[in-house]
Amino acid sequence: xxxxxxxxxxxxxxxxxxxxxxxxxxxxxxxxxxxxxxxxxxxxxxxxxxxxxxxxxxxxxxxxxxxxxxxxxx
Numbered sequence: 622x623x624x625x626x627x628x629x630x631x632x633x634x635x636x637x638x639x640x641x642x643x644x645x646x647x648x649x650x651x652x653x654x655x656x657x658x659x660x661x662x663x664x665x666x667x668x669x670x671x672x673x674x675x676x677x678x679x680x681x682x683x684x685x686x687x688x689x690x691x692x693x694x695x
Contacts, residue, residue, distance in 0.1 A: 628631075628633065630660055630661070630669070630671060630674065631657070631661025631662055631669060631673075632675075633656070633673065633674050633677070634657055634661055634669055634672070634673025634676075635654040635655070635657040635658045635661065635675060636654070636677070637673045637674065637676050637677030637680070638650075638653050638654050638657045638673065639651065639653065639654040639661075640680070641676070641677075641680060642654070644680075657669075661673075676693065
């Protein structure tokens, strides 16, 4: 199971970075994702992947919260 996490978490983390870069209109979102993969597999895929998955979840929650605020008019 640890081997599966080793392979999957950096990919999910790179996706989180890509989504964030696209949302913020950053130059080169694909390159940011590639750099994240290189760092994730080179430094510590489990810790980096877990951090970036948390980062993506927080962005999703932030988007939902902002959507609710705009609908309610606050």
